[in-house]
Amino acid sequence: MPVEPIVMDGAVHVPECLRVLTVGDGDLSYSRSLLEKDNWTDLDVNGAASMDLTATTYDSLTSLVDKYAMAASNIEALTTTSAPFINVNVRHEVDATNLSSFANALHFDRIVFHHPHTGVEDVHRHRRLLSHFFHAALQVLNPHGFIYVTLARDQPDRWEILSRASAASLTCLMQSVWTPPKGYTRKRHQSDKSFHHVLLHGAKLQQESTLFRFGRGVASSSILPPPSAAPRGPPVVVSLGNPEWEFACDECGGKRFATLQGHKTHMRMVHELNLKRKRPDSTFSCAACHGREFADEEALTQHRLAKHGKDSTIRPDWHQSHPKRMSLMPNEANVCAICRDSFESQADLDGHWTTLQPILVEKVPCGTCSKTFEDHRALRQHQNFCTKE
Structure with missing residues (x-):
């Protein structure tokens, strides 16, 4: 039986064999990354000689392989590894808010839930998800074990992760910008698409994530302030194509551009012609999207064409x-x-x-072309523009 880690004088003492549980791991790419010892750093395992890993997914095996292109490869790597320092058990159809199936087993030293999401943009839904996950995790966590959660961008504030953890008698022992291990990809629950990268002003950007470590007991003096309390400056934008982002607009608080042409266009349209500034006395909002506001009439027009088109009754997914x-x-x-x-x-x-639980969806086909979609809303948006070729 492993010896439980103990926190003394700010130092974390880990057992010789660390028991780790990953939940909601999409295509299991994060669990697979743990086959490399170099990727154990985030779990505060300095000194651990070996790991007993239980990797779980919410989906069934059949659904997992059908949904994610790399799932089969990741499962094979996990179940056939010959690394002497890790033992792996892969389980499917495990609900992160109900871990009672592990109640009679040896409890875990680390429980990891990267980028939890239910498939729809509903802030109350995700707040509840965090509360119920913390409650379930505590039932199978060693007394001196840790719970790790990563959230993207502004989710920590909106989902109230710190207050939800506190209500579950957990203390935030650390929070910091997270650098994902090599090979890990953030997957949408309903498809194989990744939402790790987004487009902004024509450049491909990497979304920043925050890693939280929670545990029972007294908080360490080295804890970072919560995001809402930290001083906020101009947003730092990272370009995958041009990391330096040398073209900045001083008039917009340091807003940066990947190319000189992008900077010139911005200066011309915004500061010379004043075409992209929102007029103080004007409101451009979409009634179909609960009054969502836009910077100008052109932006509102483009939104209506892209999101509603011929079918003006399409509602955003959070309207459910x-x-x-x-x-x-x-x-x-x-x-x-x-x-x-x-x-x-x-x-x-x-x-x-x-x-x-994540929303289960059944793919629906377009009657005009061969494309399939994960919900009727996406199909209706597609049908606004679909034509026979």
Whole structure:
């Protein structure tokens, strides 16, 4: 049986054999990265001689292989490894909010959940997901073990990860910008597409993620301040094509461009012709998207063409209905004991558990071409422009 790690005088003492559980690992690319000892650094395992890894996915094996191109290769690498320092067990259909199947096993020294997401943009849904994950993880975590979670961009503030962890009696022991291990790819739950990179002003950018380490006990004095309390300056933009981003606009607080031409176009359109500035007395909003605002009329027009086109009734994915949530009131009857959200009825309280899992989708084909889509909304958007070739 491994010896549990103990924190003394700020130092983390780890067991000789570290028991690690990964949950919601998409195509298992992160778990596969742990086959290389160099990728153990983030888990604070200095001194660990070996690892007992339990790698899990929410999807079934069949769904996993069908959805992700690299899943089969990652599974084979994990299950056939001959590395003497790691033992791997791969399990499927494991819900990160219900880890009771591990209750009778040896508990884990590290539990890792990178980029949790339910498949829709719903802030209340993700706050509940974090609360229920923390609750489930604590049931199978060693007394001196750690829980690791990574979130992208502004998710830590919006999803209230620090307050959700605190409500679960967890202390944030560390938070820092995360550099993913080589080979790891962030996958969307519903497809093999990655959302790790985005386009901004024609350049491909890497989204910044924050790694959090939680544990029971007293916080360390070296903890970084929460994102909301940290001083905020101009956003730092990293270009994969031009890391230096040498072309900046001083009038826009240091807004930077990947090319000289992009900088010239910006100066001409914004500061000379004033074409891209939002007029203070004008509001350009889309009624179909709950009043989402745009900088100018042209941006609103382009949005309507791209998102609604011929079908003006298409709603964003976050428009979907979910159990009615009420502001928390003392002694309220329909309150979840874990996430502390309150609901109008017992039925809504019971139903909120179903919103914690990723949405299962069935691909739907386009009647005009051979393309398939993960939901009817995406199909309808495609049909705005699809023509027979």
